Amino acid sequence: MARYTGPKSKIARRFREPIFGPDKALDRKNYGPGMHGASKRRGKQSEYAVQLMEKQKVKYTYGVLERQFENLFHRASAKEGVTGENLLKFLEARLDNAVYRLGIAPSRSGARQLVGHKHITVNGGVVNIASYHVKAGDVIAVREKSKSMEAITNSVAGHRVNKYSWLSWDPATLSGTFLNYPNRDEIPENIKENLIVELYSK
Structure with missing residues (x-):
C-alpha cells in the first residue's frame, strides 16, 4: 500500500x-x-x-x-x-506517533510531515525518519528554530498535559519524554x- x-x-x-x-x-x-449507500445489502x-x-x-x-x-x-x-x-x-513507539501523542501535531500525518521536514529532535539531534523507534528515556522536542511555527503553536495550545501515562510533556521547552511502552489497556x-x-x- x-x-x-x-x-x-x-x-x-x-x-x-x-x-x-x-x-x-x-x-x-x-x-x-x-x-447504493446504507441500503446496499452486504453479505x-x-x-x-x-x-x-x-x-x-x-x-x-x-x-x-x-x-x-x-x-x-x-x-x-x-x-x-x-x-x-x-x-x-x-507502533506506539514510532517517532511520528510519539510526536502526535505529545500534541506537537494534531494528526499522525501532520506529525510525519514535521518529522520529515526536520522540525523534530530526539535527544538533541534532528531525526527526519518517521518510523524511527524511540526508546524509554528518549527526549522528543521541537527544534529551536521551529518553535514559533504556527502549526506547532496552535497544536500545542490545545494539548492536554499528561494525557498519556507513558509520555511526559514540558510545555516550557516544547519537549517530551517517552517513559516506557504503554500497556495494552492504555492505548485508546x-x-x-x-x-x-x-x-x-x-
Missing part, C-alpha cells in the same frame, strides 16, 4: 470508525461508501476478510506501509510476550490485534 493521500472520510466510512480523528462526514453517513464477511480488514485499519490508523507493518509484526512475534500487544507497543484505539495475529498465523 502506497502512502494514502486520498479522501480520508471515505476510508473512515469503510471501517465505520473515525480512524483519522473526528469526522463530520462519518457522523452523517455511518455506513460504507458506494452509490456476511468471511473470517479472512474480517482479519484483513482489521490489519488494513491499523495500517491506515498509524500510516504504515505493508512491508513496514510485516517487519514490525515479525519483530513483535520474536519478542517475549503477547504478539498482538507487542505489535501495538512498537479500537483495535482487535488478535485478528491480525490470526491472519499472519495462516
